[in-house]
Amino acid sequence: MKDLTEFQLPREGEVTLCEVDGQVHSLQYSCYRSYDVDAITNTVKKHPKVHITRDILQHMTTGDDVRTFFVETEVPFLKKLIQTYFECGVLETLHVASTGNKFVISDLARVVLKLLDATEYVKNKWKMSFVELEPHTPIVSPLRNVPFSNIKCISWHPHCLKIAVACSDDTVRIYYDNGSVGPILKYKQQRNISCIEWRPLSFSEIAVGCDAGVYVWNVDPFVAITRPTISNATLLHHENHVPIVSLAWSPRGDLLATCSNLDSTVLVWNVEMNENSSLKRPGSTGNHIMKWCKSGAKLLITACGPKFRVWDCLLWESELWEINSGEIAAACWSPCGSVLLFATSEEPFIYYLSSTRASAFNTKSTGPNEAIPIVDCSKIERNGTIVGGLVKDMEWDPEGRHVAVLFQNTNYVAIFRTKVHPVLQIFASVFIAGAPEESPCLIQFQKNFKHGACLTVAWSSGRLQHFPIVYSVEFETTPNYSLSTSLF
Amino acid sequence: MVSASANCKGIILKKLSSAVVCSILTQIVTLCAFLFVTNINVLHPLEWFKNVLQAVSSINTWLYIFPLASIVFAQSIVNAKDYVAKPMYNVSKFRKFILHFSVHSIVLLLLHMMAGFLNIWLYLSLSGKRYSLLYYSNEKNHFCLAEENLFIILSGFWIGFFFFTSYCTREKFIQFPVLQQKKLVQFKTLLFPLFKESRRMATWPAISYFLFCFFCRSVICQTISNILNVIYEPIRLSVTSYIYVWLFTVAYYFFMNLMNLFFKLFLTEEIQFPLEESTGTSISLTVAIQYSRIPIIQHLACLDLYLLSVWSISRRKVLFSLSQPGEHPRYWNQVFASAVKVISQFTKSLNDSVNFILEQPKKEEAREKKTSVTVRHESQAEQNIIVSGHKNFFYQASSNTPKYRNMRNMTLINTEPTIETVQTTYQFPTLVLKQMELCMQMKIKLSGFMTKLKKAFAYDYLFGEITEANVHSLLRSGQLIVWLTQALSNIAVAAYFEDTYGVVQKDLHILIITLLELREGIEKLNRLLMLNKRGRAFKEHSIRMKHNINAAAKRSLCNICLTYKDCIEDLPLNQKVLLQLQHYRQTDESCGTAPGYYKNST
Structure with missing residues (x-):
């Protein structure tokens, strides 16, 4: 099993900027303002520069x-x-x-x-x-953000260079490339935003999950309206299916799945027709994380409790899995949908489940009927710096080469290199450090980055950092990792 | 060789018969549960079970069940027609209204009323003697009317009638579920909401029946006591009887809704159609996609094509294969041609309908212009004859309106440029001219008067064509188009990786153009909806379906453009189409250039 001791820790007071051909670039924070990542690589030069400060937020007056x-x-x-x-x-x-x-x-x-x-x-x-539902609040808050953070959720558009940022004032701000200002999505009923996601195969639609249900906004990028009205949005609301804590679009963009921590049913919507079908199994409780794998064949739904289900999206049948204690805190699919990584709220381990293409997790034929821990993320202290701990969020990059891990109580984001085929291999790569006093709130990989992978980290100060991991053609053919050891 | 029609009927019959059997079985199971509860004996459980078994197995019970089962069977058969048959295009509100009095509707009404009555009668009869008879014998050994029982039994007819009215007014078409789950799972999921819905729906019929009885009970009881030759002793109805009526109303609504649910579950269950035509009992996918006579078959075929495009690699492989001998992509050609034909027909019909509605005000304007032109020329009182084309305008002007009302040829409408003033040497006598002028003026006045009369008596409202009805009927089958567009785009995208012979690529430009035309048609409909007056006439479902088709077409185009972004320029598409596609191709611009220069910052 891997652990965090294999990582090289960033030096005190340094901000990690990027990784180019396996070499990590970092900088003293004092120089950071005048010298940023664009000086090292121009791959994120046109990326939106976002810094959500308290001054620009528009808190509602009741x-x-x-x-x-x-x-x-x-x-x-x-x-x-x-x-x-x-x-x-x-x-x-x-x-x-x-x-x-x-x-x-x-x-x-x-x-x-x-x-x-x-x-x-x-x-x-x-x-x-x-x-059979108790008024259950998940141990892991669906709002996976640090208290007092200005940013609640982020979502990269799957096809374009634009990012949506949900702020603590319940607005969703859209940022285009070159720093051009996009519209601000705001409505008085859109309270306590918990999740946002762009619709695949669409350039203008974004779903916003909140207390009232799901608002699907249609924001035409070619129309210069800074404050679209509610007529541009559709509300998906179902009795007793609030508040929405997680949502996931199918990769073809035709279905939207939503779940609530107070409702045992998961609803799958046809957005345009405002119709839904429910996914429900006896004994289920509220749910709080949903992840649709990239191929669209499987849907992971984690309950507020020690159970989770993996749905086969062809027959709409599910496999029930149970963890020893706590609940699932973070999970992510490999791009091919054959591997699922997850972490629980009580153990600092990353587990993995592998599946065949034929069924969700064909445990009968492929091995033991249990998840295998592959990374020990227990807290370690080195030179006065504490890293690791319970996992808060995990993201796999669209190419399946990196997994980013966000921890519950420590201020570094860990990035692992991965190889999915023929068997999962995982290697320690780099810790991303922010400015002093900054802690990471959210992470997400850009979905259409051509030059490797680009992880966007939202820091508690309201700053969005784009951390590019860039490969040149020569490097891709002969990778040279300084800290790489195979798990198996 | 079995014909396609026979095959389709076979498929439908199988599905319908399953739904009917399930409906009857539900009634029987509910009855058994009722007997189980009514024979309750907690202190002697063995005796309880024995009694229940005896009651269930007795011929008496089955004799009671038989008429109800027959009525349910007949109801199911009559209802089934509504779901399977092609919906009618209702031209006017009056005709729509008249349809409610068709033989089919009257039979259905009678069946509902009978089913309501039998339902209550059956349960009351099996519940014990208190409610089983319509009369009882009083202290003087006189037979008296059991008013309470009559009150409950008569509610059956009322409920049946009420359910029929609500059933008649709603649109009867099968909506496919968002997810294709197993029937049992769907049934379990929908059962409780269905019960809640039935409870809600039953409130108003029960209240209206109570009100009806409050005013008319004595008259009805008097009449029935006279018929039965028993004494009528008015009594005060107990609360229990009101509760019974409400419970039976809920139960009836629940059973009827359950029957509809069974139809929905069985009819929307996916079928896998073979890709090749065979002499067997199954209809091929290509034929089924175009089989518009039974819409449900067409829907199932399109759903199958969609599921094939998403999930079935093996069937896609067959689709991309070449036939032997000849090496033609026969399967793909057939499926593609039939799918594109359905989409194109939809687009064309939509365009025609929308154009017709959009051009109606223009037509009216042109008609008015025509009249004014005539009057102006007449008032000149010169010896001219106004000729329109080859027809004498004098005689056409008044008769034109009804004759060419449905024609879409704009040359007949926009008459102003075609009006020619021809100077003739022949001169009518003054008296003749005056007579003609008088005649013309009278006709115009009469026409104006008739128009006003029609407006005053809502003639146009009742007997005029519902111009939007055609668009409605088109959009009602919009789900077909959604599945077809997505299926074709999914197949095209899959072909990028799986189609080794390039059978799909040769048709890619046709697919793109078809999808763009579809989007244009929907855009036209948007324009129509923007005119508030017309927009209000569109039902919510139609508006949603319009969005659904539009979104599906957009997604499909986007999917194709993202996959084939490098070779779109090579397709035989004209500049205009390429320009339209530009929107879908501006995707991942500015993701940076190649890795730039590196500096070691540390």
Whole structure:
């Protein structure tokens, strides 16, 4: 089994910039502002330069915020009730009435509120008994970001050079190449964005998962509208299927799968027709991670608990897998869809499952019916620097040559080199370090990078870093890795 | 050799019979469950099971079941026609309304009412003696009408009638599920939502029945007691009877919805059609794709082609193979030709329908112009004869409107340039001219009056053509086009890696042009929808389907362009098409040039 001791740690105060032909380039942070990656390779020269600071965010002002500007005055009780009714609705009026001391009205309001609470309680109990669902919150937050980070999610377009960034103010900002400003997708119902993903085989559509459901925005890149209205979006909403915590487009772009941590059912949508089919198996709970493999043949759905399922997308049958404890924290498919890597929320290991093309995981014929740990990511300390720990996110690059690993509590992103065929081989490659005080929040590989692989890291400061791993033709034919050892 | 029609009918019959059998079995299973519950005896479980078995196996029970099963069977057969037959193109609202009174509808109404009645009668009869009879004997040994039982049994007719009205008004076409899961899985997933939906749907019929009975109960009871020759003693209905009515309403709606679910499950189940024509009992994929007489067969064929394009490497291999002897890509040619023909026909029909709707205001305008021209010329009162083409305009102007209403030849509509003023040497007598002028004016006034009358009495609304209906009927089969476009593009993309003989590449330009034409047709429809007045007339399903087709065509073009981006220029496509494709080809620009110069920064 591999471990993190094989990595070469970056020097104190250095920012890792890129890797060119196996050679890692880094720089002292003090020089970083004036000397960036473009000086070493021009492969990311046109990539959007993104830095989401607190100043550019547009935090929504709610009615409560506005109210704080005014000094509260004494108003008659009835008038107060009327005002509350028009501003906040019936329920809030009842609450206000119940806090007062008016003999009939306050008592009546209290009784009505108790009745409502009781009804709600019975309704919830009834619902839970039917769907065998506990109000379960996943141990691993679906919002895999550092608290107070300005960036919530990122998504590279599969065919073009544009990236969507979901920010903490619940806007989605689109950045094109050469730093050109794209539209900002914002709507008042689009609250608590948890996931975004561009639609494959489409240049303009992006799905945004949030508390209200999924908004599929259609943003025409040839129309210069900076703030598209809601008429450009379609809401996919299903009763009890909120909040959306993960979504995945099929590689052909015709289906969209969504899951919620409070709903045991996974819905697969035909977006244009606003129709869905549900994937459900008995005993399932809420789900929180979904990954569609690149070939479109398999769909991984991890439950909020120690179970996960791998769906065969032809027959729509699933295989149930179970881990010892915790739940799946991160998972990724190899580009060919034959290997699945995953990590749990309680063990610092990366496991792998291999499959044949014929079925999801043909364990009967290919070996032991269990996942094999291949990398030990336990925390190690070297020269006062701590790396590793529990895995937070994992990404496999589209060519299947690199796996990037983001850790729960440490500030370095690990990149492994991989070889999928004939058997999975994994080698330690490089740690990516950010500026001091910066911690990585999100990672994603660019999907159409021609010169190797390009990992985009969103740092807690709101900075997006593009980390290119570039190969020249000669290097690709005779690779020379300084830290490469085969697992098998 | 068995004909294609017989083969299709065979396939459909098999699917329908399975659905019918399932519907009847559901009724029987539910009845057994009902008997199981009504014979409940927790203290003596063995006796309980014994009683249930006795009740289920008794001839009496089966004699009760038989009429219900027969009605369900008949209902299924009549309903099946709605799902299998090609939907009718309804030309006017009146005709649409009249269709509700066809023999088919009346039979269905009677069947629903009978099924509602039998359902309740059967369950009440098996539940015990309290509700099984319509009369009872009072203390004086007189037979009295059991009002409560009558109230419950009559609700069956009411429910049946209500269900029929809701069934008649909704569109009857099978929608395919988003995922092709197994029937049992789909059934299990949809069962509980179906029950919830039935519960929701049953609310209004039950309430309306209660209201109806509140006002008319005494009259009905009086009439029935007279017929049965029993005494009518008005009583106050218990809450239990109201609950029974509501429960039976929910149960009836649930059974009917379940029957429709079975039809949907069986009819939408995928079939694998053979790629080559055989003398056997199966119809080939090529024939099935074009078989529009039974839409469900055409849908299944297109679905099969789509699934083939995505999943089946072995069948794609057959598609790319060359026939022996002759070495022609026979399978591909046939499948491609039939698929492209269906798409092209759709595009053409859509264009025709949209053009017809878009040009209607122009036609009306032209017609008005024509009238004004006539009046102007008439008012000049010169001895001229206005001739339009080879026909005398005097006699044509008034009769033109109804005669050429459906013609799309614009030369007949845009008459202004073709009107010629011919000076003739012959002069009519003044009296004749005045008579002609008077006649003409009267005709025009009469025509205007008729138009106003039609508007006032909603003649056009009732008897006028629903111009959008044709577009609706086209879009209703839009799923076919979605599958075909995606299937062809998937095959074209797969051919890049799998097609060793290049059989697909030779047709790639035709496919691209077909898809672009389809997109143009949909764009035209967009223009139509932008006109608010017309846009409102389009149903939500049609609008969604339009988006669906548009998105599928875009994805297909994008898929082809991304795969063949290096050789698109080599295809025999004209400049205009290449320009249109430019949008799909501007994909991964500016991903950097080759690795630049390197410096060791450390």
